[in-house]
Amino acid sequence: MNMVEEALHELSAARAPDGFLERTLRACGLRDSYAKVATPIGDYFVAWRGNRVSAVSRADKGLESFLNWFASEVGRSLEPAEGVPALIRRALLATRGQGLSYDFGQLTEFEQAVLRKTLEIPRGEVRSYGWVAREIGRPGAVRAVGTALRHNPIPLLIPCHRVVRGDGELGNYAGGHPELKKDILKLEGLDLGWLEDLARRHKRFLGSRTTHVFCQPTCSHARRIALDNRVEFSAEQEARAAGYRPCRDCRPVAA
Amino acid sequence: MAPEELTQWLARDLDAGFEEVVRTHQHRLFALALGMCGNPHDAEEVAQDTFVRAYRALKRFPPERLEELRLAAWLSRIAVNVVRNRVRSRRPALALLAGAEAEGVEVPERRAGPERTVLARAGVRRLAGLVAALPRAQREAVLLHSVQQLTYAEVAGALNLSEATVRSNVHRGLQALRARAGWLSEVS
Numbered sequence: 001m002n003m004v005e006e007a008l009h010e011l012s013a014a015r016a017p018d019g020f021l022e023r024t025l026r027a028c029g030l031r032d033s034y035a036k037v038a039t040p041i042g043d044y045f046v047a048w049r050g051n052r053v054s055a056v057s058r059a060d061k062g063l064e065s066f067l068n069w070f071a072s073e074v075g076r077s078l079e080p081a082e083g084v085p086a087l088i089r090r091a092l093l094a095t096r097g098q099g100l101s102y103d104f105g106q107l108t109e110f111e112q113a114v115l116r117k118t119l120e121i122p123r124g125e126v127r128s129y130g131w132v133a134r135e136i137g138r139p140g141a142v143r144a145v146g147t148a149l150r151h152n153p154i155p156l157l158i159p160c161h162r163v164v165r166g167d168g169e170l171g172n173y174a175g176g177h178p179e180l181k182k183d184i185l186k187l188e189g190l191d192l193g194w195l196e197d198l199a200r201r202h203k204r205f206l207g208s209r210t211t212h213v214f215c216q217p218t219c220s221h222a223r224r225i226a227l228d229n230r231v232e233f234s235a236e237q238e239a240r241a242a243g244y245r246p247c248r249d250c251r252p253v254a255a
Numbered sequence: 256m257a258p259e260e261l262t263q264w265l266a267r268d269l270d271a272g273f274e275e276v277v278r279t280h281q282h283r284l285f286a287l288a289l290g291m292c293g294n295p296h297d298a299e300e301v302a303q304d305t306f307v308r309a310y311r312a313l314k315r316f317p318p319e320r321l322e323e324l325r326l327a328a329w330l331s332r333i334a335v336n337v338v339r340n341r342v343r344s345r346r347p348a349l350a351l352l353a354g355a356e357a358e359g360v361e362v363p364e365r366r367a368g369p370e371r372t373v374l375a376r377a378g379v380r381r382l383a384g385l386v387a388a389l390p391r392a393q394r395e396a397v398l399l400h401s402v403q404q405l406t407y408a409e410v411a412g413a414l415n416l417s418e419a420t421v422r423s424n425v426h427r428g429l430q431a432l433r434a435r436a437g438w439l440s441e442v443s
Contacts, residue, residue, distance in 0.1 A: 004432045005401075007382040012402040016285035017299055024277050024303045028310040030270055 026079070033081035034066075037092055041183055044092065044156065046084050047074075052103040053088055056154045058176050073153055074105050095188060096123055097157030107153075110138070114148040121162040124188045125218040125250070126195070128166040134254055150174050161185060168199020190218065203232040205252055207244045214239040219250035258326055266321045269313060277306050280330055283403060287331060290398040291338045293387030301341070305334040325412075331403050332413040335395055385435050392420075393428030400425045 025031045029050020036059055037044050043059035045066045054074060057066050070078055084092075091100050097119060104112045113136040121127050129149070133142045149160040155175030161184045165171040173181035182192060198204075198217055206222040207214035209229040215222035233239040236246075236253045246253050261279065265272035284305060288298035309330055313321070386394055399410040400421070407425075411418040 004382070004429060004436045007436070008397070008401040008432075011290055011382055011386070012283070012286050012404065014282065014286040014289055016281040016302065017295065020281055020285065020299065020302070021277055024281070024306045025274060027303055027307050028273065028277075030274060030310070 022079075032070075032074070032076055032078050034070075034078045035081045035084045037084050037089055039093055039156075040187060041180065046088060046092065047078055048085065048088060049076075049103050051085070051087075052101040053097075053154055053157060054103040054105060056092070056156050056175075060176075073151075076105075091157060094123075095156055095159065095184065097154070097159065100157060102154060102158070110136075110141070110144065111148040111151070113138075114145050115152060115154070115158045118149065118152075118160055118163055119158050121159055122220065123159070123162075124190055125216075125220065126162050126164045126185070126190065127216065127250075129163055129171070130166050131216075131251075132163055135251070139254065146172065156184070162188075168196055198232070201232075202234050204235070205233040205239055207231040207233060207239055207242070212244050213247050214244040214252060215247040216250045216252045219247055219252075221247055221249060261326060262321055262324050265313060265324075266318050273310050273313065276309075276326065280326065281306075283327070284330055284334060287334055287398050287403050288338070289383050290386045290402050291334070291394065293384050297341075301334060301337050304337050305330060308333050308337065325409065327403065328405055328409040328413045331399050331405060331410075335399075335414065339391075382432070382436070385432055388435075389428050389431060393424045393431065396421050396424035397428035397432070401429075 022031065026033070029052075032047045032049045032054050034045055034047040034055075037046055045055075045057045045059050045063070046053065047055040047070060054076075055070055057069065059066070067078055070076070083089075088100060091097050102115075104115065107115070114132060117132050117136050129145045130139075130142050132149075133139050133145045136145075138144070145163075149163055150172050152158055152160040152174040155161070155173075160174050161181045163171075170178060170181050170185075172178065175181070175184075185192060195217060203217075205214040206217050206219075206225060207230070208221075208225040209231060213221070214231075214233055231242070231244075233242075233244070239246075256275070256279065261272065261275060264275060281302065285298055285302045288301035288305070289295060292298045292301055312333075316324075386398065389397065395414055396410060399405050399413060400407065405413065407418050407421050410416075410425075411421045414421065416424075
């Protein structure tokens with residue numbers, strides 16, 4: 001073999017530099033980065049891959065525990081980043097996750113449907129576990145919805161804190177202590193005392209005398225009803241008998 | 256892993272499959288980029304850009320196109336286009352880079368005999384520069400055939416040329432390299 005063939009052969013045996021694989025996968029958006037963000041309700045770790053958020057977790061249990069949890073739940077490794085992309089950071093601080101993309105990785109189709117539906121609940125409003133189950137076409141799967149939300153890997157952005165029990169109790173919270181669920185809802189402007197009072201009196205719907213539409217109590221339309229025009233209902237039949245139809249936005253009852 | 260296993264993996268799980276594609280093809284593609292650019296810094300940029308474009312393209316691939324995909328040839332064609340676009344848009348002419356030595360390139364020592372190894376190492380450094388100085392058509396043909404180890408038919412497909420043209424370009428490219436390498440070994 002002459003020198004040219006030999007050298008060409010050697011050239012074909014050249015090795016990509018150390019770290020090339022990792023750098024390339026990150027450039028393709030195939031590697032998760034993480035960073036810490038300070039919010040009004042405490043520090044959070046955020047993980048993302050490309051422009052998709054893959055995890056959010058309270059930082060109070062420490063980095064080690066976050067990395068272990070991510071490895072076991074998501075099944076990928078994480079690399080530290082300088083900071084969180086501005087879009088994700090702003091969404092976290094405002095607890096507004098609707099404009100972002102998500103990486104649901106290993107989650108089942110059912111779990112993904114639950115999270116996507118939960119993402120639709122507007123800021124400052126709440127829905128019941130039963131509502132989520134009904135909306136995704138699985139009205140019998142109320143408990144399974146609860147389980148899926150308890151394992152929500154992206155709390156705050158996927159607002160599982162806005163899903164509460166049908167009896168007015170707040171229920172479990174994936175993002176931490178149940179008290180935290182209260183704090184976040186208060187931060188979003190929800191009047192919890194008023195909601196508890198309605199639940200205690202078994203009032204589930206609010207209607208408007210002018211439009212003859214009935215809503216879930218926290219629906220943005222219900223909150224605009226003037227006090228004088230507001231009617232409370234305990235059951236769907238009661239509202240229908242009085243000549244009211246369900247709101248098309250908050251869909252308070254089965255279609 | 257056989258090439259068709261890799262494309263089947265891509266069809267099943269694009270993200271995990273693509274990680275394996277990068278793992279499998281990174282060194283060969285880097286070598287190709289090194290031959291085209293003449294220095295490891297630009298070569299890494301080109302190789303990385305190639306994989307990023309490949310990944311974006313694969314996301315939009317229908318499954319039946321994945322099945323018949325010849326990965327090595329396809330990646331080579333993307334790399335060739337990446338280099339062509341760089342030259343056209345923002346890079347100095349390749350001739351200016353040709354003198355740059357391929358410092359920092361790791362070449363495994365595989366053969367016995369210290370003289371042969373030294374010769375080969377000196378050879379590969381200069382060769383990267385020499386190959387980069389070839390006319391574009393010859394450079395691409397030589398690299399795809401001798402470094403990327405594609406068949407003439409695959410090179411022809413990747414470069415959108417006839418097989419006869421590719422054969423002639425490889426032949427003339429190797430001839431030019433031999434002449435210049437001979438001159439190099441005389442002066443050193």
